[in-house]
Amino acid sequence: MAKIVVVAAASHAPGIVAFKDQADPEQAGRFYEGMDRIAAAVRDARPDLILAVTNDHYVNYYLDNVPAICVGIASSYRGPVEAFMGEEREVPGDRPFAKSLLDSLLGNDFDVAYSEKLCFDHGTMVPLHFFNPDLALPVVPILVNNIYEPMPSPRRLHQLGLAISELVDELPGDQRVALVATGGLSHSVGTPSAGEIRADFDEDFLAAVMRGEGSRLAELSHRELESYGNGTHEIRNWLCAMGATGDVPADFVVYEPVQAWATGCGAVVWGMN
Amino acid sequence: MSRFELGRLFFDAGRDRQMKLVSQYREDPDSVLAGYELNDAERDYLRNKDVRAIYEAGVPPLLVRMGVMYLMGGMDTPSYKNAISGAVQARD
Numbered sequence: 001m002a003k004i005v006v007v008a009a010a011s012h013a014p015g016i017v018a019f020k021d022q023a024d025p026e027q028a029g030r031f032y033e034g035m036d037r038i039a040a041a042v043r044d045a046r047p048d049l050i051l052a053v054t055n056d057h058y059v060n061y062y063l064d065n066v067p068a069i070c071v072g073i074a075s076s077y078r079g080p081v082e083a084f085m086g087e088e089r090e091v092p093g094d095r096p097f098a099k100s101l102l103d104s105l106l107g108n109d110f111d112v113a114y115s116e117k118l119c120f121d122h123g124t125m126v127p128l129h130f131f132n133p134d135l136a137l138p139v140v141p142i143l144v145n146n147i148y149e150p151m152p153s154p155r156r157l158h159q160l161g162l163a164i165s166e167l168v169d170e171l172p173g174d175q176r177v178a179l180v181a182t183g184g185l186s187h188s189v190g191t192p193s194a195g196e197i198r199a200d201f202d203e204d205f206l207a208a209v210m211r212g213e214g215s216r217l218a219e220l221s222h223r224e225l226e227s228y229g230n231g232t233h234e235i236r237n238w239l240c241a242m243g244a245t246g247d248v249p250a251d252f253v254v255y256e257p258v259q260a261w262a263t264g265c266g267a268v269v270w271g272m273n
Numbered sequence: 274m275s276r277f278e279l280g281r282l283f284f285d286a287g288r289d290r291q292m293k294l295v296s297q298y299r300e301d302p303d304s305v306l307a308g309y310e311l312n313d314a315e316r317d318y319l320r321n322k323d324v325r326a327i328y329e330a331g332v333p334p335l336l337v338r339m340g341v342m343y344l345m346g347g348m349d350t351p352s353y354k355n356a357i358s359g360a361v362q363a364r365d
Contacts (some may be wrong), residue, residue, distance in 0.1 A: 057276055057335065058283075058284050058287055058336055059288040060288075061285065062281055063280065064277075081288055083331070088290060119288075135335075147333065148333065189334060190333075190335045190336070190337050190353075192360070200359055230334060260352075
C-alpha cells in the first residue's frame with residue numbers, strides 16, 4: 001500500500017534557477033528561503049519517489065498530438081532541454097510504480113494518456129533543483145496540458161488529485177510518495193501583457209490555498225485565468241495537489257512577485273511538521 | 274496551415290538542445306525552411322522578422338517568443354510588446 005506522505009506546489013519560472021542575479025536580492029532571498037523550508041519538509045517526509053504534476057513547454061508535444069493529461073512511464077528522463085538552464089542530466093523514473101498508477105487510473109475511468117519517452121524542461125527541473133537536487137529520488141511525471149487551447153479544466157485536475165490520493169493507497173508496494181505540483185502563479189508570455197504579474201490574483205489564490213478551498217478554486221474558468229496571464233493556466237497543476245490533500249489547509253506558503261523573473265513566484269506545502 | 278507549420282518550425286528550434294537547427298538556419302535559412310510547408314508570405318515573415326504577422330497568424334504566443342529568440346535574433350520584452358501592440362491572433 002503506497003502512501004502520499006507530503007504534497008507541495010511551487011513555481012517553475014526559469015529565472016529561479018537560471019537568472020538568480022537578475023532578481024531583487026531581498027525578494028529572491030525570501031523566496032529561496034521559503035523553498036528551502038519546503039524542501040526540508042519534503043526531505044523530512046522521507047519519500048521514495050516524487051510524483052511531479054507538471055506541464056510541457058513545447059518540448060514534448062506539438063499541435064499534431066496534444067494529450068490533456070499524460071503519465072510518464074519511462075525508466076528515466078533527460079533534462080533540462082533548454083541549454084540556458086544548464087547541464088543536461090539523467091533523471092531516474094520509477095517505471096513499475098508509474099505503470100501501476102497508470103493501470104489504476106485507466107481502470108477507474110480516468111482516461112489519461114501515457115508516454116514511454118519524455119524530456120523535462122524548466123517546468124519540472126526547477127522544482128527538482130530544490131526538492132531533488134542530486135536526483136536521488138525517482139520521478140514519475142504527470143504532464144498536464146496548460147499551453148494549448150483547449151485545456152482540461154481546473155475542476156478535472158482537482159478530481160485527478162483526489163483520484164490519485166485514493167488510488168495510491170490501493171497500489172501494491174509501500175512507496176512513500178511526495179506529490180509535487182509545479183507552475184504558476186500569474187505570468188504572461190508572448191502576449192500583449194507579456195511580463196506582467198497579477199499579485200492581486202496570486203495573493204487571493206494563495207489565501208484560498210492556505211484555507212484549503214480547492215473545490216472553490218476548481219471552478220475558476222479558463223477565461224478568468226487567461227485574464228491574469230496565459231501562464232496562469234498552470235495553476236491547474238496546483239488544483240491537482242489540492243485535490244490530493246483532500247482540500248485541507250496548507251501548512252506553509254511563500255510568495256514573491258519577482259519582476260525580473262516575470263512571474264508571481266509562490267510555493268506551498270502540506271505535511272510540514 | 275500557416276500557424277501549424279510556422280509553429281512547428283519554432284517548436285523544432287526550441288527543443289533542439291544542440292542548436293543544430295538554429296545553427297543551420299543562421300547559415301542557410303532556406304535549407305531549413307525547405308523542410309516546412311510554408312507559402313511565400315510565411316517565408317517572408319521569417320526573412321523580414323515580421324513578429325506581428327507571425328503573432329496574427331495564430332502561432333501560440335510562447336512559441337512566437339521562442340521563434341523570436343532562436344531564429345530572429347532575439348528581442349527584449351518592451352520591443353516585443355511594441356511589435357504586437359494591438360494585434361489580434363487568428364482563431365480558426
